[in-house]
Amino acid sequence: MLNLETIYDDYLNRLQEERNEKYKEYEEWFSGSSAGSCYKKQWYRVNGFETEPFDQRTKRLLRLGTIVHSDVEQALSEAEASDGVEVLLEHEIKMPEFNVVGHLDHCFIRRKDNNIEIYVSDLKTLASYSWTRKFGRNAIKQSINMIPTFGHYELQVATYALGMLKSLMPDLPHFNTTEINYEIDKIKNDISINIVWYNKNDSKMKTTEISVDALHAAIAYWNDLNDFVKEEKGIESIPPNGAVGVPMQDWECKYCQYKQHCIK
Numbered sequence: 001m002l003n004l005e006t007i008y009d010d011y012l013n014r015l016q017e018e019r020n021e022k023y024k025e026y027e028e029w030f031s032g033s034s035a036g037s038c039y040k041k042q043w044y045r046v047n048g049f050e051t052e053p054f055d056q057r058t059k060r061l062l063r064l065g066t067i068v069h070s071d072v073e074q075a076l077s078e079a080e081a082s083d084g085v086e087v088l089l090e091h092e093i094k095m096p097e098f099n100v101v102g103h104l105d106h107c108f109i110r111r112k113d114n115n116i117e118i119y120v121s122d123l124k125t126l127a128s129y130s131w132t133r134k135f136g137r138n139a140i141k142q143s144i145n146m147i148p149t150f151g152h153y154e155l156q157v158a159t160y161a162l163g164m165l166k167s168l169m170p171d172l173p174h175f176n177t178t179e180i181n182y183e184i185d186k187i188k189n190d191i192s193i194n195i196v197w198y199n200k201n202d203s204k205m206k207t208t209e210i211s212v213d214a215l216h217a218a219i220a221y222w223n224d225l226n227d228f229v230k231e232e233k234g235i236e237s238i239p240p241n242g243a244v245g246v247p248m249q250d251w252e253c254k255y256c257q258y259k260q261h262c263i264k
């Protein structure tokens with residue numbers, strides 16, 4: 001008899017192998033989607049350490065996210081863009097200054113005379129629990145006194161926006177100079193950075209616009225990470241909580257694909 005689960009799992013494994021093959025040339029690059037992650041985890045990646053494979057359930061969950069992504073992408077590609085608006089979907093972002101590569105979900109560009117307006121957005125699928133923590137009553141109450149900080153998702157989409165800015169405005173200063181922050185502040189009214197949230201349990205959708213300050217936070221993160229990787233000696237022997245950014249957040253170790261190397 002046919003075993004559907006095994007057939008689907010084999011299919012997902014094949015897709016994963018194809019994906020690994022496709023991105024082989026970027027094995028020594030940081031991935032834009034890992035913005036805000038533990039520095040040591042990043043070091044393991046660019047040094048080619050073996051990752052613990054995802055279990056099948058996680059692979060199916062990730063696949064569900066990919067399917068929603070391609071559906072929205074298809075809808076956008078069929079939609080009629082406003083006059084003079086350029087639409088980029090699943091667009092490659094490459095920032096050699098940071099050794100970062102990635103793909104943004106959606107970007108809309110409007111050029112007028114010497115002015116460029118850009119809208120960048122990333123789609124995130126969330127389970128109900130995470131949705132409630134983000135948008136539920138407690139999350140709203142908590143946010144009244146919260147100092148704005150940028151999490152992993154915000155830094156990720158800000159990284160894509162930075163990549164777009166660099167490709168549209170190649171004369172912008174180098175990312176490791178203070179001038180870049182001044183230049184970004186000058187054009188911040190022309191930049192819109194967004195996350196489109198999709199609740200996997202009830203299919204609700206919500207879009208949140210992120211402060212342009214996330215661009216500064218993303219610049220600081222990638223500069224710090226590059227300094228850490230270049231300057232820090234004996235990274236392999238740093239235990240969890242043994243240095244700033246290792247890990248970046250308490251929950252990271254539990255889900256880390258490198259923990260078999262890191263936690264002895």
Ligand code: SF4
Pocket residue numbers: 038039040041239240241246247252253254256257258259262263
């Ligand atoms: S186990 Fe924790 S400290 Fe070690 S690489 Fe992973 S996230 Fe970082």
